[in-house]
Amino acid sequence: MDYGLKPLGREKLWLWLMLTPTLIGLTFGAIGSLLATLGLSLFNWDLINPPQWAGAENYIQLFQNKDYIEAFANTLKFSTLYVPGVVVISLLLAVLLNRKIRGVGFFRTVYFLPTVTSAVATALVWNMIYGKETGILNFALEALGFAPVCWLCTDNAMMSVVIVNVWGAVGEGMIIFLAGLTAIPRDYYEAASLDGANDFQRFFRVTLPLVTPSVFFQTLIAAINAFQAYDYIYMLTRRGQGDSSVPVAVYSIYRNAFHFFRMGDASAQAIQLALLVAVFMAIMFWWERRYVVYE
Amino acid sequence: MKKLWFVLVIASLLLAACGGGAKPAAGQGPVEITFTMWGAPEELAVWQAVVDDFHKVNPNIAVKVDVSDWDSYWTKLNTLIAGGTPPDVFAMDAPLFLDWQSRGALLNLQPYIDANPGFLDGIYPQTLTAYKTADGYYGLPRDFQTIVLFYNKDMFDESGVPYPNEDWTYDDLTAAALMLTRDKDNDGKVDQYGFWSDTWDMELLWSEAIWAYGGEIISADHTKTLIGEGGARDAWAFIDNLYKEGVMPTPTAAGEFGLDLFQSGMAAMTTIGHWAVPGYVQSGINFDVAPMPKGPAGRATSVNSAGFVIAKDSKHPDAAFEFIKFALGETGQTKLAQLGFAIPVLKSVAEGDAYLKQPGELNQKVFLDSLAFARMKPVFKGYEEWAGVVGDGLIPVFDGEAELNAALDEIIVAADEVLAKNK
């Protein structure tokens, strides 16, 4: 990308001064997470004894590990439902709530509420809402004359879990899009109106192109969140004292590392997941270069 | 002005943070050891009391207690150990013991035991075996749990069903559960189940049933899963039937009513250990206990223990062992008995007033007498992974989405793979 200005003279000093905290963090983060995970994925380590060299063994085993393949497939399925859901709904909300309408403050507040709570707390109440016998959702269905649905049974669990995750994330997306929308210079709209553009045309010709930096950011963050989604899923689909009926990749990573003492396997799984995110990110950056409009 | 105020707040918070980082200079004199365990808030208070008593006797050793809930405990413990900063003494669940011992995480306690002749004499031998290896003990039990049948007296009285007794068989249990399953308000939904127990882990119901029906769980050399052979299939049929008859809610349905339906007053009977008692009392359940029912091959229950281990890399192993010794002595075990969560491993305390004469009308002796026909909950390498394969595999069966015998066949193959992997 060739945007940006060339630093002159003393500006160079400022540049590095302002970057210093991030460079420290980056060194730490690159070593502590990227390099360490990459390194550990080449060893077998039980967390106690010195790690044993394993080479590519952990990666080869990934393809034979039925549990991980199932978990990984679930993660993919979850992501394809979750990412478009979050991006589209939160953009829609932001556009609707960026107008001078009655109650805009109330609506913004209400949609943002799930964002300022914790998954631990709200998963508990969603569990009650989804209850087959006692849940209010089935109560509403029955009142309308429909048959009750087993929301958290194997067949429906994925959909129910996606709904809760989207519920918890649209507020954050909405705020990011709202912030993005405010940066669109007012005269663009005025110019479009003078050209006789109607609301739809203004949305597609002015709003959407100019909000693409936020779309880019939000899609990428939603994808990363989707690949690492875990807390709601685990808490909603844990049955009895058992484990999750919708195992996802991060759950498999956690179990391998902390319960089965196979840090090498866990790291290989994490790298594989990261690679997938990286591919997605590369596509997004390519897309950014082509389509994202920066001022 | 506003900005200055803001800067002051941040600066003082930062100062407070740095102050927290200061450590007392290390030196001679008193040693400090750390003891971490999983448990409930009440347990933290009791262990703090045990630690205070210990400190009075051993003024040179200070013990720092750190209690977390079960899930958090293992995450934290693994991180501390992998990071090379293990706690000196930590709690161990017997089935997981071999996973830790075989990785060399634990200190061999045999030299200390040898140096204290007679130390183990007063302890129930059934509780010791789990921690014994070819070259001695790598851990010691703290307390033990036998599984018994709990029943809600009010619900039995209301339905006019006689209380469970020592002659009960599993068929009697099913028959009583059928009578106790009720739809009180006639809305077409069950609002009192005859029975409920956790069937994910083996400890609460299915290991007992398999043994009572003449089956086995795992081969002696820990290479073969035996839960599909001989009498074991009959035990599974018994459990499957409880679900099919609707006297026990399916695992997914049970989730709606909390993790323990007996405690939430939704079930008339359950099979569980002594750790559940304080919760049941607190919830105001009017209950008593009976021994596990008999099966065609006799009566069986499971005995399991929580224990103490010392980290191999502990810097103060002597002090750590002193603490374990104290916790297993009269004072420590008496405090533990009064806590009411478990049965002390020290015979003199378990068979004395501290345990048997606890407040309430509960027949405490049933837990103790069950030792006579109790079998140890299996301890083997890869236990947790194996239990996950079996438990997760059975859920679709009990939810009514899969057929029992076909699922069992698949589970056994996968479970044997786990055993091979953890050899």
Add this chain to the structure above:
Amino acid sequence: MSKPIYKTILDVVAYAFLIFGALTMLLPFLWMISVSLRVPAEQFSRNIVPNPLTFQNYFDLFRDLPDDAFFYLTFNSFKLSILTVFGQVLTCAMAAFVFAIVKFKGRDFLFALLVATLMIPPQVSLIPNFIIFKYLGWIGTQLPLIVPAFWGGAFGTFLLRQYFLTIPRDLVDAARMDGASLFDIFWRIYLPLSKPAVAALSIFVFKDAWNDLLHPLVYLPTNMHKTTLTVGLAFFQQQLQMGGKFTVLMAGAFLSILPLLIIFFIAQKQFIEGIALSGVKR
């Protein structure tokens, strides 16, 4: 100029969508509060108004908690969260400004590396990071929770960079002509213009720091005076779930999010309504 008919229809559809959505958003909270005020026998009732209404569940929750624990736990949570917000906003904004505005060698590589650190799940990097902090001697102190907040972060930098990129560049050129330094441009032009994004980042960071269970658990002693409210309440909630005491459980859940809600409502004007309804003027 009269309103075209399609606009009215659109407004009605929009309102219907917003109201339905708002109810969906609110339902779990209303339900949580409702259950927390019920007597245990009514916990599965489908009536949202508690009858009878009781505060007993909140007292039950505190029965086992030492007297001063709640104070210490809340104080620790606030302290860590405020410091994290301060550190993150400052350091992320500086880096985001540089990444967005200045052209220098290695910029795209550094930025890609930064975003890449987001891709490793924290469950895996926990142990390597723990080992690094051990060598620094910080285990058992709050430093592993505070210091990293002051060395930037991928999420915050990324979010602010995307926002900075949309600010009209001619503002920079003008300031540069007047001889303003890079930091001046950041401090006097970009930061003030970015209030909505900074506000959004602040609340995201605050929430994440407040709700973090994993890191305080591992780095701090689990002690009712030293750890955070989230860790402390998790410890007290574990057995409630066993007995299906949803009334007390909901009281605990509500209490754990209450401080966040209060902060949010206090700051709400700034954060939500403060986001202007129309674009920047230039």
